[in-house]
Amino acid sequence: MGLRRHQVENLVLRGPVFYWRARIPVGFRVSGRYARLSLSLRLSDRKKASAVARRLNALLLEMELVPKTRMATREQLAKIFALEADAMRAELEALDRAAKRTGTIRDPEQRAADRQVGLAYRLLHAYGTGETLSFEEAGDVREALYGAGAEPEDIPFIEATYRAERKAILSDREGRTRNSFLRDVLFRMGQVELEDTLLNRDAATST
Numbered sequence: 001m002g003l004r005r006h007q008v009e010n011l012v013l014r015g016p017v018f019y020w021r022a023r024i025p026v027g028f029r030v031s032g033r034y035a036r037l038s039l040s041l042r043l044s045d046r047k048k049a050s051a052v053a054r055r056l057n058a059l060l061l062e063m064e065l066v067p068k069t070r071m072a073t074r075e076q077l078a079k080i081f082a083l084e085a086d087a088m089r090a091e092l093e094a095l096d097r098a099a100k101r102t103g104t105i106r107d108p109e110q111r112a113a114d115r116q117v118g119l120a121y122r123l124l125h126a127y128g129t130g131e132t133l134s135f136e137e138a139g140d141v142r143e144a145l146y147g148a149g150a151e152p153e154d155i156p157f158i159e160a161t162y163r164a165e166r167k168a169i170l171s172d173r174e175g176r177t178r179n180s181f182l183r184d185v186l187f188r189m190g191q192v193e194l195e196d197t198l199l200n201r202d203a204a205t206s207t
Contacts (some may be wrong), residue, residue, distance in 0.1 A: 003038070004036060010060075017042065018049035020056050030074045037074075039081055039195040042089070053089040054118060059084050061125045065169055083191055116154050120161035131165050135136070135159045147166040153183040 010022040017040055024035040031071040039056075043049040059081065072080070123141070127133055132140045134157060145158060 008050045008053050009057055009060055011049060011149065013099050016044045018046070018053070020045065020053050022060055022083070024074075024077065025060070027064075028077075030072070030077070035074075037080065037081060039085060041085055048089075048092050051092060052085055055064065055088050056081055056084055057125075058118075058121050061121060065124075065129070070111045072192075079130070079192045080090065080188040083188060112154075113157070116150075116157045117161055119148060119150055119154070120158045120165065123158070123162050124165060124169075132166070 010020050012019050012021050019036045019038055019040050021036060024031045024037060028035075032094075041049050041052050045050065063080075085161075123133065127141075127145070135141055135158075142155065145155065150158060
């Protein structure tokens, strides 16, 4: 399974404005063959729109991996992603203001770390958590990462991030931890009054 290098998943351009258009994952109570969410990012700059879309894709992955989110209505899902997009736009604006004040852009090391973490998340999305991936030389995973733009020196960081996040996700499914995936999702659930209750968890896991 490949990892596309330049195309940002779910990002589409309509006229001068970018939109995020994503399929609602199977297992959500509002999912269906043609169930999708469409959200204007209110951005015409491709780089900024790509950054927002990547974060929304990551949140979608987080929600897909946390069964208790499956009881959300379409309206609640739309509001969750709209809130996240608003937060990302505010962060990008703050970074722009800081760059103008200092005459610099974001630390290159930080941008490299963001890219490496993003590739680790894409592995989770592409391969799931069912089996531990091998990062051996000339293996399928390395080839997919190189095809997506990774460099050999990126691999150790990507592998460590992937294994840590996979372990945290599996631990949470067993009720042993609350990892960063779950904290983000629960925060957005609370904002749309989607309560994390035993009844809702039962409803989610029974779908």
